[in-house]
Amino acid sequence: MSEKPEPVDYTYTPIGTIHSPFKDIVGMPIQPTGARGIRGTIEIRSDLKGGLADLERFSRIILLYSLHRCTGYSLKVSPFLDPTPHGIFATRSPKRPNAIGFSIVRLVGIDDCTLTIEDVDILDGTPLLDIKPYVPAFDSYPDERSGWLGAVAHNAQHAKSDDRFQ
């Protein structure tokens, strides 16, 4: 019988900090589609500046960040867009076993270690873990099934967060 591997803990050091107009997790956009044109900035650590080379030629970037104001989680949640509970991994709810957020934002410009971005659904002061270029040829599958979100995803354009994940 093969032995079950021991789970390993990983530690990540943030590569920078995301700044946005949102100081409170309540009453803010729940996805970038509901934050069109809302501007923020990212301050990248100065020792990582060289890694920003060539990024300005991409109009969208993928941000992976720590949802640092969340503590704890439930395996079933009633997400913002549906009163019916769903398994946490079938939702984008912020309270998760590993509270990692994912947003595809517009890259407006880069000045030294400061990135200006738009379509920001992220709290001010959020620690940034990684940036990847958004590549439609890699990352877009518009004809795939969207589960329970298929019928309601468009509501994210207007929905605002409440206190259910505080």
Ligand SMILES: C[S@@+](CC[C@H](N)C(=O)[O-])C[C@H]1O[C@@H](n2cnc3c(N)ncnc32)[C@H](O)[C@@H]1O
């Ligand atoms: C529904 S989550 C979606 C985030 C991301 N677009 C995703 O899909 O992973 C967005 C909500 O998380 C909350 N939030 C944003 N930044 C956060 C942070 N740093 N810590 C805790 N909650 C945060 C806000 O209430 C926001 O409306």
